[in-house]
Amino acid sequence: MTRRLLLSIFQTLLDHYGPQHWWPADSAFEVMIGAVLTQNTAWLNVERALTRLRERAVLEPSVLAALPLDILAEAIRPTGYFNVKARRLQALSQWVCAQGGMAALKDWQTADLRHGLLGVHGVGPETADDIVLYAFGRPVFVIDAYTRRLFGRLGLSVDGEPYETLRARYEQALPRDACLYNEYHALIVVHAKTTCRTKPACTCCILRKQCPAAVTTEGMED
DNA sequence: ACCCAGGGTCATA
DNA sequence: TATGACCATGGG
Structure with missing residues:
Protein backbone atom coordinates (compact mmCIF):
# COMPACT_ATOMS: atom_id res chain seq x y z
CA MET A 1 0.00 0.00 0.00
CA THR A 2 1.86 3.05 -1.19
CA ARG A 3 1.18 6.51 0.12
CA ARG A 4 2.31 7.83 -3.24
CA LEU A 5 -0.43 5.96 -5.11
CA LEU A 6 -3.18 7.06 -2.73
CA LEU A 7 -2.03 10.67 -2.96
CA SER A 8 -1.77 10.43 -6.73
CA ILE A 9 -5.37 9.18 -6.93
CA PHE A 10 -6.44 12.02 -4.65
CA GLN A 11 -4.65 14.60 -6.78
CA THR A 12 -6.30 13.31 -9.95
CA LEU A 13 -9.74 13.54 -8.38
CA LEU A 14 -9.02 16.99 -6.96
CA ASP A 15 -7.73 18.30 -10.28
CA HIS A 16 -10.79 16.99 -12.08
CA TYR A 17 -13.61 17.85 -9.70
CA GLY A 18 -12.13 20.64 -7.58
CA PRO A 19 -12.51 21.09 -3.80
CA GLN A 20 -15.91 19.95 -2.51
CA HIS A 21 -15.92 21.81 0.85
CA TRP A 22 -17.93 19.14 2.64
CA TRP A 23 -20.05 18.72 4.72
CA PRO A 24 -22.92 20.93 3.46
CA ALA A 25 -24.58 22.08 6.72
CA ASP A 26 -25.13 25.14 8.90
CA SER A 27 -23.86 23.59 12.12
CA ALA A 135 -18.83 17.63 12.40
CA PHE A 136 -15.73 17.63 14.62
CA GLY A 137 -12.92 17.91 12.06
CA ARG A 138 -10.95 14.92 13.31
CA PRO A 139 -8.74 12.83 11.01
CA VAL A 140 -10.65 9.59 10.43
CA PHE A 141 -10.82 8.07 6.96
CA VAL A 142 -14.44 7.28 6.14
CA ILE A 143 -15.19 3.99 4.40
CA ASP A 144 -18.42 3.76 2.44
CA ALA A 145 -19.72 1.62 -0.41
CA TYR A 146 -18.14 3.97 -2.96
CA THR A 147 -14.75 3.82 -1.26
CA ARG A 148 -14.89 0.02 -1.24
CA ARG A 149 -15.85 -0.08 -4.90
CA LEU A 150 -13.28 2.43 -6.09
CA PHE A 151 -10.31 1.06 -4.14
CA GLY A 152 -11.43 -2.45 -5.00
CA ARG A 153 -11.32 -1.62 -8.68
CA LEU A 154 -7.95 0.01 -8.26
CA GLY A 155 -6.62 -3.18 -6.72
CA LEU A 156 -6.10 -1.64 -3.26
CA SER A 157 -8.56 -3.89 -1.43
CA VAL A 158 -10.46 -7.10 -1.93
CA ASP A 159 -14.17 -7.80 -1.61
CA GLY A 160 -15.53 -8.28 1.90
CA GLU A 161 -12.78 -6.68 3.98
CA PRO A 162 -14.12 -5.43 7.33
CA TYR A 163 -14.65 -1.72 7.90
CA GLU A 164 -11.95 -1.37 10.54
CA THR A 165 -9.38 -3.19 8.46
CA LEU A 166 -9.81 -0.78 5.57
CA ARG A 167 -9.92 2.32 7.74
CA ALA A 168 -6.76 1.34 9.61
CA ARG A 169 -4.91 0.62 6.39
CA TYR A 170 -5.75 3.89 4.67
CA GLU A 171 -5.10 5.91 7.80
CA GLN A 172 -1.72 4.26 8.17
CA ALA A 173 -0.81 4.87 4.55
CA LEU A 174 -1.90 8.51 4.50
CA PRO A 175 -0.85 11.47 6.63
CA ARG A 176 -3.28 12.02 9.54
CA ASP A 177 -4.81 15.14 8.07
CA ALA A 178 -8.50 15.92 8.59
CA CYS A 179 -8.56 18.28 5.60
CA LEU A 180 -7.14 15.57 3.35
CA TYR A 181 -9.62 12.94 4.58
CA ASN A 182 -12.44 15.44 4.25
CA GLU A 183 -11.77 16.17 0.57
CA TYR A 184 -10.78 12.61 -0.26
CA HIS A 185 -14.06 11.05 0.85
CA ALA A 186 -16.11 13.85 -0.71
CA LEU A 187 -14.27 13.43 -4.01
CA ILE A 188 -14.80 9.67 -4.00
CA VAL A 189 -18.54 10.18 -3.57
CA VAL A 190 -18.72 12.86 -6.25
CA HIS A 191 -16.65 10.75 -8.61
CA ALA A 192 -18.88 7.72 -7.99
CA LYS A 193 -22.01 9.70 -8.78
CA THR A 194 -20.61 10.93 -12.08
CA THR A 195 -19.06 7.75 -13.37
CA CYS A 196 -20.05 4.29 -14.46
CA ARG A 197 -21.53 1.99 -11.80
CA THR A 198 -21.40 -1.36 -13.55
CA LYS A 199 -18.12 -1.58 -15.45
CA PRO A 200 -14.67 -1.97 -13.88
CA ALA A 201 -14.62 1.77 -14.12
CA CYS A 202 -10.92 2.50 -13.86
CA THR A 203 -10.55 1.30 -17.44
CA CYS A 204 -12.84 4.01 -18.70
CA CYS A 205 -12.50 7.01 -16.39
CA ILE A 206 -10.04 9.65 -15.24
CA LEU A 207 -8.27 7.19 -12.93
CA ARG A 208 -7.19 4.91 -15.76
CA LYS A 209 -3.54 5.88 -15.28
CA GLN A 210 -3.49 4.86 -11.60
CA CYS A 211 -5.21 1.53 -12.11
CA PRO A 212 -2.86 -1.48 -12.26
CA ALA A 213 -5.81 -3.69 -13.17
CA ALA A 214 -6.55 -1.50 -16.17
CA VAL A 215 -3.71 -3.21 -17.99
CA THR A 216 -5.07 -6.70 -17.47
CA THR A 217 -8.71 -5.87 -18.08
CA GLU A 218 -7.99 -3.68 -21.07
CA GLY A 219 -9.97 -4.76 -24.10
CA MET A 220 -12.78 -6.32 -22.08
CA GLU A 221 -14.77 -3.09 -22.11
CA ASP A 222 -16.45 -1.29 -24.93
C1' DA B 1 -41.21 -1.98 -14.20
C1' DC B 2 -36.90 -1.87 -12.35
C1' DC B 3 -32.77 -0.44 -9.56
C1' DC B 4 -30.51 2.11 -6.18
C1' DA B 5 -29.33 5.84 -3.00
C1' DG B 6 -23.30 9.24 1.08
C1' DG B 7 -26.38 2.01 6.45
C1' DG B 8 -27.71 -0.25 10.61
C1' DT B 9 -30.20 -3.52 13.54
C1' DC B 10 -32.02 -7.76 14.61
C1' DA B 11 -33.09 -12.70 14.27
C1' DT B 12 -31.34 -16.91 12.84
C1' DA B 13 -27.78 -20.93 11.85
C1' DT C 1 -19.14 -14.76 12.26
C1' DA C 2 -21.92 -14.63 8.67
C1' DT C 3 -25.83 -14.17 5.95
C1' DG C 4 -30.83 -12.44 5.24
C1' DA C 5 -34.97 -9.69 6.26
C1' DC C 6 -36.34 -5.39 7.21
C1' DC C 7 -36.89 -0.48 7.09
C1' DA C 8 -39.59 3.05 2.75
C1' DT C 9 -39.29 7.43 -0.14
C1' DG C 10 -38.04 9.50 -4.63
C1' DG C 11 -35.23 9.86 -9.07
C1' DG C 12 -33.37 7.98 -13.19
Missing part, protein backbone atom coordinates in the same frame (compact mmCIF):
# COMPACT_ATOMS: atom_id res chain seq x y z
CA ALA A 28 -22.06 20.59 13.56
CA PHE A 29 -25.33 19.26 14.93
CA GLU A 30 -26.89 19.48 11.50
CA VAL A 31 -24.02 17.36 10.18
CA MET A 32 -24.93 14.70 12.75
CA ILE A 33 -28.57 14.74 11.73
CA GLY A 34 -27.67 14.60 8.04
CA ALA A 35 -25.32 11.68 8.67
CA VAL A 36 -28.21 9.59 10.03
CA LEU A 37 -30.70 10.77 7.45
CA THR A 38 -28.43 9.90 4.52
CA GLN A 39 -28.11 6.24 5.54
CA ASN A 40 -28.86 4.32 2.35
CA THR A 41 -30.61 7.40 1.02
CA ALA A 42 -30.03 9.88 -1.81
CA TRP A 43 -28.79 13.24 -0.56
CA LEU A 44 -31.53 15.14 -2.39
CA ASN A 45 -34.10 13.53 -0.11
CA VAL A 46 -32.00 14.37 2.93
CA GLU A 47 -32.08 18.04 1.93
CA ARG A 48 -35.85 17.92 1.72
CA ALA A 49 -36.05 16.45 5.20
CA LEU A 50 -33.57 18.98 6.62
CA THR A 51 -35.64 21.80 5.11
CA ARG A 52 -38.76 20.41 6.78
CA LEU A 53 -36.93 20.17 10.11
CA ARG A 54 -35.72 23.76 9.71
CA GLU A 55 -39.24 24.97 8.89
CA ARG A 56 -40.44 23.35 12.10
CA ALA A 57 -37.57 24.91 14.03
CA VAL A 58 -36.56 21.64 15.67
CA LEU A 59 -32.92 21.40 14.52
CA GLU A 60 -31.57 21.57 18.04
CA PRO A 61 -30.49 18.77 20.38
CA SER A 62 -32.82 19.61 23.26
CA VAL A 63 -35.83 20.15 20.98
CA LEU A 64 -35.27 17.04 18.88
CA ALA A 65 -34.65 14.95 21.98
CA ALA A 66 -38.15 15.68 23.29
CA LEU A 67 -40.12 15.79 20.04
CA PRO A 68 -42.90 13.15 19.74
CA LEU A 69 -41.75 10.37 17.42
CA ASP A 70 -44.73 10.59 15.10
CA ILE A 71 -44.14 14.31 14.57
CA LEU A 72 -40.46 13.70 13.92
CA ALA A 73 -41.16 10.82 11.56
CA GLU A 74 -43.60 12.91 9.55
CA ALA A 75 -41.02 15.68 9.20
CA ILE A 76 -38.34 13.37 7.79
CA ARG A 77 -40.68 11.37 5.57
CA PRO A 78 -38.83 12.19 2.30
CA THR A 79 -35.73 10.22 3.37
CA GLY A 80 -37.55 6.93 3.70
CA TYR A 81 -37.16 4.63 6.72
CA PHE A 82 -38.78 7.47 8.62
CA ASN A 83 -39.89 5.44 11.63
CA VAL A 84 -36.46 3.88 12.03
CA LYS A 85 -34.63 7.17 11.54
CA ALA A 86 -36.93 9.09 13.88
CA ARG A 87 -35.83 6.81 16.72
CA ARG A 88 -32.19 7.10 15.69
CA LEU A 89 -32.31 10.90 15.56
CA GLN A 90 -33.95 11.01 18.95
CA ALA A 91 -31.39 8.63 20.47
CA LEU A 92 -28.56 10.72 19.02
CA SER A 93 -30.06 14.00 20.24
CA GLN A 94 -30.62 12.60 23.71
CA TRP A 95 -27.04 11.38 23.80
CA VAL A 96 -25.72 14.82 22.82
CA CYS A 97 -27.79 16.43 25.58
CA ALA A 98 -26.66 13.84 28.12
CA GLN A 99 -23.01 14.64 27.34
CA GLY A 100 -23.57 18.35 27.92
CA GLY A 101 -24.25 19.50 24.37
CA MET A 102 -22.17 20.00 21.24
CA ALA A 103 -19.77 22.47 22.87
CA ALA A 104 -18.79 19.91 25.50
CA LEU A 105 -18.27 17.20 22.90
CA LYS A 106 -15.74 19.33 21.04
CA ASP A 107 -13.29 18.84 23.92
CA TRP A 108 -13.42 15.06 23.66
CA GLN A 109 -10.56 12.98 22.32
CA THR A 110 -11.16 11.54 18.87
CA ALA A 111 -11.19 7.92 20.06
CA ASP A 112 -13.66 8.75 22.85
CA LEU A 113 -15.95 10.55 20.41
CA ARG A 114 -15.94 7.56 18.07
CA HIS A 115 -16.58 5.10 20.87
CA GLY A 116 -19.34 7.22 22.34
CA LEU A 117 -21.09 7.65 19.00
CA LEU A 118 -20.88 3.93 18.25
CA GLY A 119 -22.76 3.32 21.47
CA VAL A 120 -25.76 5.29 20.21
CA HIS A 121 -28.55 3.23 18.69
CA GLY A 122 -28.53 3.64 14.92
CA VAL A 123 -24.99 4.94 14.64
CA GLY A 124 -22.70 2.44 12.92
CA PRO A 125 -19.07 2.78 11.82
CA GLU A 126 -19.68 4.93 8.76
CA THR A 127 -22.16 7.28 10.38
CA ALA A 128 -19.86 7.68 13.38
CA ASP A 129 -16.90 8.51 11.16
CA ASP A 130 -18.94 10.94 9.06
CA ILE A 131 -19.70 12.77 12.28
CA VAL A 132 -16.20 12.58 13.74
CA LEU A 133 -14.66 13.86 10.50
CA TYR A 134 -17.23 16.32 9.21
Whole structure:
Protein backbone atom coordinates (compact mmCIF):
# COMPACT_ATOMS: atom_id res chain seq x y z
CA MET A 1 0.00 0.00 0.00
CA THR A 2 1.86 3.05 -1.19
CA ARG A 3 1.18 6.51 0.12
CA ARG A 4 2.31 7.83 -3.24
CA LEU A 5 -0.43 5.96 -5.11
CA LEU A 6 -3.18 7.06 -2.73
CA LEU A 7 -2.03 10.67 -2.96
CA SER A 8 -1.77 10.43 -6.73
CA ILE A 9 -5.37 9.18 -6.93
CA PHE A 10 -6.44 12.02 -4.65
CA GLN A 11 -4.65 14.60 -6.78
CA THR A 12 -6.30 13.31 -9.95
CA LEU A 13 -9.74 13.54 -8.38
CA LEU A 14 -9.02 16.99 -6.96
CA ASP A 15 -7.73 18.30 -10.28
CA HIS A 16 -10.79 16.99 -12.08
CA TYR A 17 -13.61 17.85 -9.70
CA GLY A 18 -12.13 20.64 -7.58
CA PRO A 19 -12.51 21.09 -3.80
CA GLN A 20 -15.91 19.95 -2.51
CA HIS A 21 -15.92 21.81 0.85
CA TRP A 22 -17.93 19.14 2.64
CA TRP A 23 -20.05 18.72 4.72
CA PRO A 24 -22.92 20.93 3.46
CA ALA A 25 -24.58 22.08 6.72
CA ASP A 26 -25.13 25.14 8.90
CA SER A 27 -23.86 23.59 12.12
CA ALA A 28 -22.06 20.59 13.56
CA PHE A 29 -25.33 19.26 14.93
CA GLU A 30 -26.89 19.48 11.50
CA VAL A 31 -24.02 17.36 10.18
CA MET A 32 -24.93 14.70 12.75
CA ILE A 33 -28.57 14.74 11.73
CA GLY A 34 -27.67 14.60 8.04
CA ALA A 35 -25.32 11.68 8.67
CA VAL A 36 -28.21 9.59 10.03
CA LEU A 37 -30.70 10.77 7.45
CA THR A 38 -28.43 9.90 4.52
CA GLN A 39 -28.11 6.24 5.54
CA ASN A 40 -28.86 4.32 2.35
CA THR A 41 -30.61 7.40 1.02
CA ALA A 42 -30.03 9.88 -1.81
CA TRP A 43 -28.79 13.24 -0.56
CA LEU A 44 -31.53 15.14 -2.39
CA ASN A 45 -34.10 13.53 -0.11
CA VAL A 46 -32.00 14.37 2.93
CA GLU A 47 -32.08 18.04 1.93
CA ARG A 48 -35.85 17.92 1.72
CA ALA A 49 -36.05 16.45 5.20
CA LEU A 50 -33.57 18.98 6.62
CA THR A 51 -35.64 21.80 5.11
CA ARG A 52 -38.76 20.41 6.78
CA LEU A 53 -36.93 20.17 10.11
CA ARG A 54 -35.72 23.76 9.71
CA GLU A 55 -39.24 24.97 8.89
CA ARG A 56 -40.44 23.35 12.10
CA ALA A 57 -37.57 24.91 14.03
CA VAL A 58 -36.56 21.64 15.67
CA LEU A 59 -32.92 21.40 14.52
CA GLU A 60 -31.57 21.57 18.04
CA PRO A 61 -30.49 18.77 20.38
CA SER A 62 -32.82 19.61 23.26
CA VAL A 63 -35.83 20.15 20.98
CA LEU A 64 -35.27 17.04 18.88
CA ALA A 65 -34.65 14.95 21.98
CA ALA A 66 -38.15 15.68 23.29
CA LEU A 67 -40.12 15.79 20.04
CA PRO A 68 -42.90 13.15 19.74
CA LEU A 69 -41.75 10.37 17.42
CA ASP A 70 -44.73 10.59 15.10
CA ILE A 71 -44.14 14.31 14.57
CA LEU A 72 -40.46 13.70 13.92
CA ALA A 73 -41.16 10.82 11.56
CA GLU A 74 -43.60 12.91 9.55
CA ALA A 75 -41.02 15.68 9.20
CA ILE A 76 -38.34 13.37 7.79
CA ARG A 77 -40.68 11.37 5.57
CA PRO A 78 -38.83 12.19 2.30
CA THR A 79 -35.73 10.22 3.37
CA GLY A 80 -37.55 6.93 3.70
CA TYR A 81 -37.16 4.63 6.72
CA PHE A 82 -38.78 7.47 8.62
CA ASN A 83 -39.89 5.44 11.63
CA VAL A 84 -36.46 3.88 12.03
CA LYS A 85 -34.63 7.17 11.54
CA ALA A 86 -36.93 9.09 13.88
CA ARG A 87 -35.83 6.81 16.72
CA ARG A 88 -32.19 7.10 15.69
CA LEU A 89 -32.31 10.90 15.56
CA GLN A 90 -33.95 11.01 18.95
CA ALA A 91 -31.39 8.63 20.47
CA LEU A 92 -28.56 10.72 19.02
CA SER A 93 -30.06 14.00 20.24
CA GLN A 94 -30.62 12.60 23.71
CA TRP A 95 -27.04 11.38 23.80
CA VAL A 96 -25.72 14.82 22.82
CA CYS A 97 -27.79 16.43 25.58
CA ALA A 98 -26.66 13.84 28.12
CA GLN A 99 -23.01 14.64 27.34
CA GLY A 100 -23.57 18.35 27.92
CA GLY A 101 -24.25 19.50 24.37
CA MET A 102 -22.17 20.00 21.24
CA ALA A 103 -19.77 22.47 22.87
CA ALA A 104 -18.79 19.91 25.50
CA LEU A 105 -18.27 17.20 22.90
CA LYS A 106 -15.74 19.33 21.04
CA ASP A 107 -13.29 18.84 23.92
CA TRP A 108 -13.42 15.06 23.66
CA GLN A 109 -10.56 12.98 22.32
CA THR A 110 -11.16 11.54 18.87
CA ALA A 111 -11.19 7.92 20.06
CA ASP A 112 -13.66 8.75 22.85
CA LEU A 113 -15.95 10.55 20.41
CA ARG A 114 -15.94 7.56 18.07
CA HIS A 115 -16.58 5.10 20.87
CA GLY A 116 -19.34 7.22 22.34
CA LEU A 117 -21.09 7.65 19.00
CA LEU A 118 -20.88 3.93 18.25
CA GLY A 119 -22.76 3.32 21.47
CA VAL A 120 -25.76 5.29 20.21
CA HIS A 121 -28.55 3.23 18.69
CA GLY A 122 -28.53 3.64 14.92
CA VAL A 123 -24.99 4.94 14.64
CA GLY A 124 -22.70 2.44 12.92
CA PRO A 125 -19.07 2.78 11.82
CA GLU A 126 -19.68 4.93 8.76
CA THR A 127 -22.16 7.28 10.38
CA ALA A 128 -19.86 7.68 13.38
CA ASP A 129 -16.90 8.51 11.16
CA ASP A 130 -18.94 10.94 9.06
CA ILE A 131 -19.70 12.77 12.28
CA VAL A 132 -16.20 12.58 13.74
CA LEU A 133 -14.66 13.86 10.50
CA TYR A 134 -17.23 16.32 9.21
CA ALA A 135 -18.83 17.63 12.40
CA PHE A 136 -15.73 17.63 14.62
CA GLY A 137 -12.92 17.91 12.06
CA ARG A 138 -10.95 14.92 13.31
CA PRO A 139 -8.74 12.83 11.01
CA VAL A 140 -10.65 9.59 10.43
CA PHE A 141 -10.82 8.07 6.96
CA VAL A 142 -14.44 7.28 6.14
CA ILE A 143 -15.19 3.99 4.40
CA ASP A 144 -18.42 3.76 2.44
CA ALA A 145 -19.72 1.62 -0.41
CA TYR A 146 -18.14 3.97 -2.96
CA THR A 147 -14.75 3.82 -1.26
CA ARG A 148 -14.89 0.02 -1.24
CA ARG A 149 -15.85 -0.08 -4.90
CA LEU A 150 -13.28 2.43 -6.09
CA PHE A 151 -10.31 1.06 -4.14
CA GLY A 152 -11.43 -2.45 -5.00
CA ARG A 153 -11.32 -1.62 -8.68
CA LEU A 154 -7.95 0.01 -8.26
CA GLY A 155 -6.62 -3.18 -6.72
CA LEU A 156 -6.10 -1.64 -3.26
CA SER A 157 -8.56 -3.89 -1.43
CA VAL A 158 -10.46 -7.10 -1.93
CA ASP A 159 -14.17 -7.80 -1.61
CA GLY A 160 -15.53 -8.28 1.90
CA GLU A 161 -12.78 -6.68 3.98
CA PRO A 162 -14.12 -5.43 7.33
CA TYR A 163 -14.65 -1.72 7.90
CA GLU A 164 -11.95 -1.37 10.54
CA THR A 165 -9.38 -3.19 8.46
CA LEU A 166 -9.81 -0.78 5.57
CA ARG A 167 -9.92 2.32 7.74
CA ALA A 168 -6.76 1.34 9.61
CA ARG A 169 -4.91 0.62 6.39
CA TYR A 170 -5.75 3.89 4.67
CA GLU A 171 -5.10 5.91 7.80
CA GLN A 172 -1.72 4.26 8.17
CA ALA A 173 -0.81 4.87 4.55
CA LEU A 174 -1.90 8.51 4.50
CA PRO A 175 -0.85 11.47 6.63
CA ARG A 176 -3.28 12.02 9.54
CA ASP A 177 -4.81 15.14 8.07
CA ALA A 178 -8.50 15.92 8.59
CA CYS A 179 -8.56 18.28 5.60
CA LEU A 180 -7.14 15.57 3.35
CA TYR A 181 -9.62 12.94 4.58
CA ASN A 182 -12.44 15.44 4.25
CA GLU A 183 -11.77 16.17 0.57
CA TYR A 184 -10.78 12.61 -0.26
CA HIS A 185 -14.06 11.05 0.85
CA ALA A 186 -16.11 13.85 -0.71
CA LEU A 187 -14.27 13.43 -4.01
CA ILE A 188 -14.80 9.67 -4.00
CA VAL A 189 -18.54 10.18 -3.57
CA VAL A 190 -18.72 12.86 -6.25
CA HIS A 191 -16.65 10.75 -8.61
CA ALA A 192 -18.88 7.72 -7.99
CA LYS A 193 -22.01 9.70 -8.78
CA THR A 194 -20.61 10.93 -12.08
CA THR A 195 -19.06 7.75 -13.37
CA CYS A 196 -20.05 4.29 -14.46
CA ARG A 197 -21.53 1.99 -11.80
CA THR A 198 -21.40 -1.36 -13.55
CA LYS A 199 -18.12 -1.58 -15.45
CA PRO A 200 -14.67 -1.97 -13.88
CA ALA A 201 -14.62 1.77 -14.12
CA CYS A 202 -10.92 2.50 -13.86
CA THR A 203 -10.55 1.30 -17.44
CA CYS A 204 -12.84 4.01 -18.70
CA CYS A 205 -12.50 7.01 -16.39
CA ILE A 206 -10.04 9.65 -15.24
CA LEU A 207 -8.27 7.19 -12.93
CA ARG A 208 -7.19 4.91 -15.76
CA LYS A 209 -3.54 5.88 -15.28
CA GLN A 210 -3.49 4.86 -11.60
CA CYS A 211 -5.21 1.53 -12.11
CA PRO A 212 -2.86 -1.48 -12.26
CA ALA A 213 -5.81 -3.69 -13.17
CA ALA A 214 -6.55 -1.50 -16.17
CA VAL A 215 -3.71 -3.21 -17.99
CA THR A 216 -5.07 -6.70 -17.47
CA THR A 217 -8.71 -5.87 -18.08
CA GLU A 218 -7.99 -3.68 -21.07
CA GLY A 219 -9.97 -4.76 -24.10
CA MET A 220 -12.78 -6.32 -22.08
CA GLU A 221 -14.77 -3.09 -22.11
CA ASP A 222 -16.45 -1.29 -24.93
C1' DA B 1 -41.21 -1.98 -14.20
C1' DC B 2 -36.90 -1.87 -12.35
C1' DC B 3 -32.77 -0.44 -9.56
C1' DC B 4 -30.51 2.11 -6.18
C1' DA B 5 -29.33 5.84 -3.00
C1' DG B 6 -23.30 9.24 1.08
C1' DG B 7 -26.38 2.01 6.45
C1' DG B 8 -27.71 -0.25 10.61
C1' DT B 9 -30.20 -3.52 13.54
C1' DC B 10 -32.02 -7.76 14.61
C1' DA B 11 -33.09 -12.70 14.27
C1' DT B 12 -31.34 -16.91 12.84
C1' DA B 13 -27.78 -20.93 11.85
C1' DT C 1 -19.14 -14.76 12.26
C1' DA C 2 -21.92 -14.63 8.67
C1' DT C 3 -25.83 -14.17 5.95
C1' DG C 4 -30.83 -12.44 5.24
C1' DA C 5 -34.97 -9.69 6.26
C1' DC C 6 -36.34 -5.39 7.21
C1' DC C 7 -36.89 -0.48 7.09
C1' DA C 8 -39.59 3.05 2.75
C1' DT C 9 -39.29 7.43 -0.14
C1' DG C 10 -38.04 9.50 -4.63
C1' DG C 11 -35.23 9.86 -9.07
C1' DG C 12 -33.37 7.98 -13.19
